[in-house]
Amino acid sequence: MRGIIEKLPYLHALGIEILWLSPIYKSPFIDNGYDIADYQAIDPLFGTMDDFDELLAKAKTLGIAIIMDLVVNHCSDQHDWFKQACTDPNCEEASYFYFRESVNGHAPNNLRANFGGCVWDKVPGHNNLYYCHFFAKEQPDLNWFNEKLRRRIYQMINWWLDKGVAGFRVDAIMSIGKDPTFPDFPQDALGDGMCACSAMNLQCNEATNRFLNEMQEQIFRPRQAFTVGEVFNLQAENLGKFIGDNGNFSTIFDFGPHEHVCGHCAYYAYEKLSVAQLREEIFKSQRAAADYGFLAPVIENHDEPRGVSCYLPPMWHNSLGAKALGTISMLLRGIPFIYQGQELGMLNTRFNSIEEFQDLQSKEEYRRCLRQGLSVSEALDVLNAHARDHARTPMPWNEGPHAGFTSGTPWMRLQQDYQQVNVKAQLADADSVLRHYQKLVSLKKDPALQTVLTYGSCTELNTPYANVIAYTRKLAMQSVVVAANFDEGCATLTLTRRGTLRLTSGQVFINENQLTLQPGSSAVLVLA
Numbered sequence: 219m220r221g222i223i224e225k226l227p228y229l230h231a232l233g234i235e236i237l238w239l240s241p242i243y244k245s246p247f248i249d250n251g252y253d254i255a256d257y258q259a260i261d262p263l264f265g266t267m268d269d270f271d272e273l274l275a276k277a278k279t280l281g282i283a284i285i286m287d288l289v290v291n292h293c294s295d296q297h298d299w300f301k302q303a304c305t306d307p308n309c310e311e312a313s314y315f316y317f318r319e320s321v322n323g324h325a326p327n328n329l330r331a332n333f334g335g336c337v338w339d340k341v342p343g344h345n346n347l348y349y350c351h352f353f354a355k356e357q358p359d360l361n362w363f364n365e366k367l368r369r370r371i372y373q374m375i376n377w378w379l380d381k382g383v384a385g386f387r388v389d390a391i392m393s394i395g396k397d398p399t400f401p402d403f404p405q406d407a408l409g410d411g412m413c414a415c416s417a418m419n420l421q422c423n424e425a426t427n428r429f430l431n432e433m434q435e436q437i438f439r440p441r442q443a444f445t446v447g448e449v450f451n452l453q454a455e456n457l458g459k460f461i462g463d464n465g466n467f468s469t470i471f472d473f474g475p476h477e478h479v480c481g482h483c484a485y486y487a488y489e490k491l492s493v494a495q496l497r498e499e500i501f502k503s504q505r506a507a508a509d510y511g512f513l514a515p516v517i518e519n520h521d522e523p524r525g526v527s528c529y530l531p532p533m534w535h536n537s538l539g540a541k542a543l544g545t546i547s548m549l550l551r552g553i554p555f556i557y558q559g560q561e562l563g564m565l566n567t568r569f570n571s572i573e574e575f576q577d578l579q580s581k582e583e584y585r586r587c588l589r590q591g592l593s594v595s596e597a598l599d600v601l602n603a604h605a606r607d608h609a610r611t612p613m614p615w616n617e618g619p620h621a622g623f624t625s626g627t628p629w630m631r632l633q634q635d636y637q638q639v640n641v642k643a644q645l646a647d648a649d650s651v652l653r654h655y656q657k658l659v660s661l662k663k664d665p666a667l668q669t670v671l672t673y674g675s676c677t678e679l680n681t682p683y684a685n686v687i688a689y690t691r692k693l694a695m696q697s698v699v700v701a702a703n704f705d706e707g708c709a710t711l712t713l714t715r716r717g718t719l720r721l722t723s724g725q726v727f728i729n730e731n732q733l734t735l736q737p738g739s740s741a742v743l744v745l746a
């Protein structure tokens with residue numbers, strides 16, 4: 219946290235107004251802090267509560283609000299509630315969890331946890347009793363059907379709001395919808411007799427929405443908290459329950475492209491999207507949200523590989539591609555999020571062996587690859603494309619030891635390009651990805667464009683090019699065209715009228731109402 223305090227001016231210069239912190243609570247770190255042992259304590263690994271208060275106060279002076287990660291589908295098996303529940307399965311705390319007796323000597327049902335294995339494990343010391351965990355076995359799921367539990371969660375949320383945090387990024391929240399009878403499900407494509415636990419969540423959206431509605435009406439709305447939900451697999455017609463005036467969140471992440479990549483049973487079956495497919499996903503989300511409210515566009519986060527590596531063809535795995543993709547993402551209708559290092563155009567890391575990965579999901583996916591018959595090197599290729607660890611390497615501040623992140627020993631290796639791709643180098647280069655992101659944010663906040671870029675409609679601009687992504691933001695008489703060319707050749711777009719270029723990356727030309735984009739370039743143009 220001292221590091222974040224030190225870098226607040228950097229974030230301020232980037233232009234951001236909200237800072238989302240991944241979990242910094244007390245944790246045994248089985249899942250990078252998403253296993254919380256005490257919701258109201260800072261883990262000493264990050265600093266103290268005093269540091270946190272200082273961070274909050276200093277951020278405020280720079281106009282930066284802080285949002286915390288709210289991880290309430292599950293806690294850690296080291297949380298007091300779970301420890302008490304294990305000691306006495308009849309105590310109140312035990313009812314905060316899903317404890318079930320075995321069925322015919324087996325686990326209650328055949329759901330597979332998100333990180334592999336069965337969602338059921340035995341309650342320590344109780345041979346016939348199981349607890350449910352949709353993630354790791356060290357992350358017991360909380361029973362949202364229990365009103366006392368919900369009250370305790372709401373108290374905790376209020377405590378953070380009282381402290382002055384602006385709101386929350388709400389983790390894995392669709393997982394709280396469960397069928398408390400825990401029936402068996404038909405086995406899925408992994409062929410191990412089990413079924414991904416998300417199948418149950420999909421059937422229980424009604425319960426989820428009931429809980430979310432209560433939390434919104436009783437806590438978030440009266441407190442005017444800003445919330446961004448981690449919500450997957452929504453039907454377009456249900457969006458109004460999540461965003462907009464009647465939604466249960468301020469916004470939710472737009473995971474359209476991500477869901478397309480990972481809509482399969484295991485990393486080894488994931489798809490590589492074409493630019494055309496990426497475009498299709500982007501505008502599908504934009505069309506769906508138009509009538510309701512704001513989505514939060516993202517190209518990467520701590521659960522995903524780097525967006526440039528994931529979504530662009532290899533020829534654009536460079537600063538040109540990063541700037542063009544950033545342009546498209548940042549000016550969509552919505553509340554864009556930048557994930558640390560995205561603003562530098564960071565690419566995936568080349569991991570050389572399974573030992574270099576930290577994430578428990580990477581380890582499980584590696585086992586799945588091997589079980590599927592892939593060789594060690596093929597399995598590594600799969601992880602090198604999809605692992606969450608790509609987003610979890612230390613932030614590169616300079617070309618020095620440990621990229622200037624620490625004088626100690628970081629938790630994992632650096633991304634291999636850090637001597638060129640780091641904050642210091644990019645601040646010194648007027649043409650860097652970082653400088654481009656700064657310009658994008660300031661363009662979005664430009665008083666002359668702020669209204670159209672916030673409230674204006676977003677309509678896909680059809681072009682004859684498979685690898686061009688372009689759209690118009692429009693409000694009343696104002697139109698802004700945003701375009702990026704990921705093709706090998708030039709692309710010329712014919713616009714309805716002449717315009718003025720406001721921001722470009724790469725080589726762009728205008729001639730009357732013709733906009734020509736060289737390969738890898740992007741443009742933002744205000745129509746006359």
Ligand code: TEU
Pocket residue numbers: 249252253289332353389390448520521522579606
């Ligand atoms: O992720 C929720 C989730 O569903 C993940 O399984 C996600 O789909 C997957 O990691 C994508 O590869 C949240 C957090 O963002 C993640 O870091 C945590 O591991 C998870 O919850 C459990 O708390």
